[in-house]
Amino acid sequence: MTAEVEKPLARPRRPFTTALAARLGTRLALYAVLIITSILMIVPFLWMVSTSLKPDYQIFEFPPTWIPQELNWGNYVNAWQKAHFSRYALNTAVYAVFATLGQVTLCSMAGYSFARLRFPGQGILFVLVLATMMIPFQMLLIPLFVILKRWPLVGGNNLFGTGGTGLIDTLVGLTLPSTISAFGIFLMRQFSLTLPSELADAARMDGCNEATIFWRIMMPLMKPALTTLAIFAFQDAWNDFTWPLVITMTERTRTLQLGLQTFQNQFFTEWGLLMAGTTITVLPLVVLFVIGQRYFVQGIALSGTKG
Amino acid sequence: MAVAGTTVAGAAGETRVPTRRGPGPVVRDQQRTGIAFVAIPMLLFLIFSVIPMLFACYLSFTDFKFTRAPIWTGLENFRYLAIDKVFHTALRNTALYALGVVPSGMILSLVVALFMNQKVRGIVAFRTCYYLPVVTSTVASAVVWMWMFATDVGILNAGLELVGLPRQRWLMDTKLALPSVMFMSVWKSIGYSMIIYLAALQGIPEHLYEAAEIDGANSWHRFRHVTLPLLKATTFFIFVTSVISSFQIFGSIFVMTQGGPGYATTTIVHQIYLNAFKYLRMGYGAAEALVLFAIIFVLSMINWFFLRSDVEYW
Numbered sequence: 017m018t019a020e021v022e023k024p025l026a027r028p029r030r031p032f033t034t035a036l037a038a039r040l041g042t043r044l045a046l047y048a049v050l051i052i053t054s055i056l057m058i059v060p061f062l063w064m065v066s067t068s069l070k071p072d073y074q075i076f077e078f079p080p081t082w083i084p085q086e087l088n089w090g091n092y093v094n095a096w097q098k099a100h101f102s103r104y105a106l107n108t109a110v111y112a113v114f115a116t117l118g119q120v121t122l123c124s125m126a127g128y129s130f131a132r133l134r135f136p137g138q139g140i141l142f143v144l145v146l147a148t149m150m151i152p153f154q155m156l157l158i159p160l161f162v163i164l165k166r167w168p169l170v171g172g173n174n175l176f177g178t179g180g181t182g183l184i185d186t187l188v189g190l191t192l193p194s195t196i197s198a199f200g201i202f203l204m205r206q207f208s209l210t211l212p213s214e215l216a217d218a219a220r221m222d223g224c225n226e227a228t229i230f231w232r233i234m235m236p237l238m239k240p241a242l243t244t245l246a247i248f249a250f251q252d253a254w255n256d257f258t259w260p261l262v263i264t265m266t267e268r269t270r271t272l273q274l275g276l277q278t279f280q281n282q283f284f285t286e287w288g289l290l291m292a293g294t295t296i297t298v299l300p301l302v303v304l305f306v307i308g309q310r311y312f313v314q315g316i317a318l319s320g321t322k323g
Numbered sequence: 324m325a326v327a328g329t330t331v332a333g334a335a336g337e338t339r340v341p342t343r344r345g346p347g348p349v350v351r352d353q354q355r356t357g358i359a360f361v362a363i364p365m366l367l368f369l370i371f372s373v374i375p376m377l378f379a380c381y382l383s384f385t386d387f388k389f390t391r392a393p394i395w396t397g398l399e400n401f402r403y404l405a406i407d408k409v410f411h412t413a414l415r416n417t418a419l420y421a422l423g424v425v426p427s428g429m430i431l432s433l434v435v436a437l438f439m440n441q442k443v444r445g446i447v448a449f450r451t452c453y454y455l456p457v458v459t460s461t462v463a464s465a466v467v468w469m470w471m472f473a474t475d476v477g478i479l480n481a482g483l484e485l486v487g488l489p490r491q492r493w494l495m496d497t498k499l500a501l502p503s504v505m506f507m508s509v510w511k512s513i514g515y516s517m518i519i520y521l522a523a524l525q526g527i528p529e530h531l532y533e534a535a536e537i538d539g540a541n542s543w544h545r546f547r548h549v550t551l552p553l554l555k556a557t558t559f560f561i562f563v564t565s566v567i568s569s570f571q572i573f574g575s576i577f578v579m580t581q582g583g584p585g586y587a588t589t590t591i592v593h594q595i596y597l598n599a600f601k602y603l604r605m606g607y608g609a610a611e612a613l614v615l616f617a618i619i620f621v622l623s624m625i626n627w628f629f630l631r632s633d634v635e636y637w
Contacts, residue, residue, distance in 0.1 A: 046438055046441055046443065047443070049438060050435075050438055050439070050443060050449055053435065053453075054448070054449050054452035054453065055452070057452045057453055057455065057456060057510065057513075057514075058452050058455060060456075060464070060467045060468065060471060060510075061455060061459075061467075063467070063470070063471060063478060064467045064470075067470065075476075076475075076476050077476075078475075078476055078481060079481045079484070079485065080476070080478050080481050122363060122364045122367070123364070125360040125361070125363075125364065126360060126361045126364040126365075128360065129356070129357045129360040129361050130361070133353045133354075133356055133357035133360070134350070134353050134354065134357065135353060135354040135355075135356075135357030135358050135361075136354065136358075138357065141361060141365060144368070144373070145368065148368060148372040148373070148376075150619065150620055150623045151372065151376055151616065152567075152570075152571055152612075152615055152616055152619050153571075154571060154573065154592045154595055154596075154612060154615060155376070155379050155609075155612040155613070155615060155616050156371075156372065156375040156376065156379060157595070157596075157599065157600075157612075158379060158382060158599045158605050158608055158609050158612070159374070159375035159376075159378035159379045159382065159609075160371065160375050161600075162378070162389075162605075163370065163371075163374070163375060163378075192367075192371070193367075193371040195367065196364050196367040196368060196371070198368075198372075201364065220349060225352050225356070226352050226353055226355075226356035226357075227356050227359075230356070230360070251458060254460070255458075255459075255460035255461065257460065257461055257462050257574045257577075258573060258574060258592075258596075261577075261596075262596075262600060273460050273461075273462040273463070274462075276462050276463065276466060277462050277466075277577070277578050280466050280469070280578065287470050287473075290466060290470070291466075291467070291470065294463045294466050294467055297460065297462070297463050298459050298460070298463045301458045301459070301460075302455060302458060302459075304458070305451070305454065305455070305458045306451065309447065309450070309451065309454075312454070312458075312518075313450070313518055313522075316515065316518045316519060316522075317518065317519065317522035
């Protein structure tokens, strides 16, 4: 910030006019507002980490202090081991990774087909995909629960889907509905429309079939869109709360978000432990965002403006 | 929701290869591959979206306790919806929530985006700060804010005491609970709208500003007559998507207040959840979900028609 201010002043010949002073003032105010609001935005995170590292006696100190007197990693150890956050993290990772793999594969195939291949029923199917984007997920909670409960031949169910619990409280049931997304198909279709057709035509001349053209030529070109889709799919599954709340029942399948919520219900006064658990839950996505910021921003801009 | 301005009518596709005896090998290969590529995705859509959607509509006209088959009750659920005080409270809370969160979130994100667009240095650092709440899950944000809202040892009350104001009961106060949740939601959503606004601002061609400057426009005029009109479509998009997501508020309510104190913060989705999965009145829950769908459907339609008729400025 100081560099910004000093630079114009350092030039000796330029007269220090009121206009210049006014511009400097605006610039300073601009940075001041941006810096202050930025800090306000991350205060909850700083407070979270600060609390999680404080020794117990310091947590309830009033007025509160920001810097832990000694670093107490015990909250993290306890959250990870005693509060089963290791198990929750594993479940969440399984959910997020398989949802991402499913979406990246299936949405790119479908999106590409809708954009670049011709087959009967194409128009109506794409309209159907777009239409499902308007359905609020909460509306599907009840029927999805029933469908997964009555899934035939699993979880003690017979051929007609009765007798057992089906896919309820299983990682498969948790993940399966998220392996496809209308938004993903839409995104991949929009991106496929921008792919060059000359390459595909040349490959066709050489006798390549459509599947080979897709896997060998088009897929590598779709990398930016695939990365964006992967990041969103991962984020959605990692942060998902409502679906795990409905479909998981036991520790065996519980995800981080749900673990955190249940944990908060039981130990709502153990703030140190709770903040350690929250930090564990938040950290992977923060790291992912810092690494892949470009793709987050691109993806949002892509979905927010006209493709 | 990102249906923004697309041509719905199928694919641009490749040129057909005309032959005299039916479709050629390329056309047939395209048809086979196309169908094969969409088969699994469409099957999953059928099982996890289309059938559930139809099933949900059917259930809303039934008495369904989950343990036994649904019994058709016609409009019974909807008749009860019309007199259900709790659901009306939920509707009102949800509307109030949207009314509080959407405009303030939009104005703040626009201001931040305008500031960020002034060729500032360290834009990546600023953007990271504003966007971190967006990548943070609802539950995690809710838990952290509960700790900050805590009545005895919360940092917010400490701040109030520091400036000589009385402590507040925040989430336990009937009047303050909903505004407290709203405050957190604004914090959580600013970054998202800000990025969309920033992308739109960066898309405005520089020569429009130069032309305005030559015509003697000051910075307010430039904002009012160049920037604002060109942000119309973006603003509308953010408005509609924010209203839609506000109407779906659930996670933060469930974690922070459980709808309380009393019914002060219960929302539509919270009621759907309670009725369906706690009281096991799934038919009634489905009817409430249908109301939510109707609201969102109307909003999506408005969004879609508006964006289709949008004018290009350059």
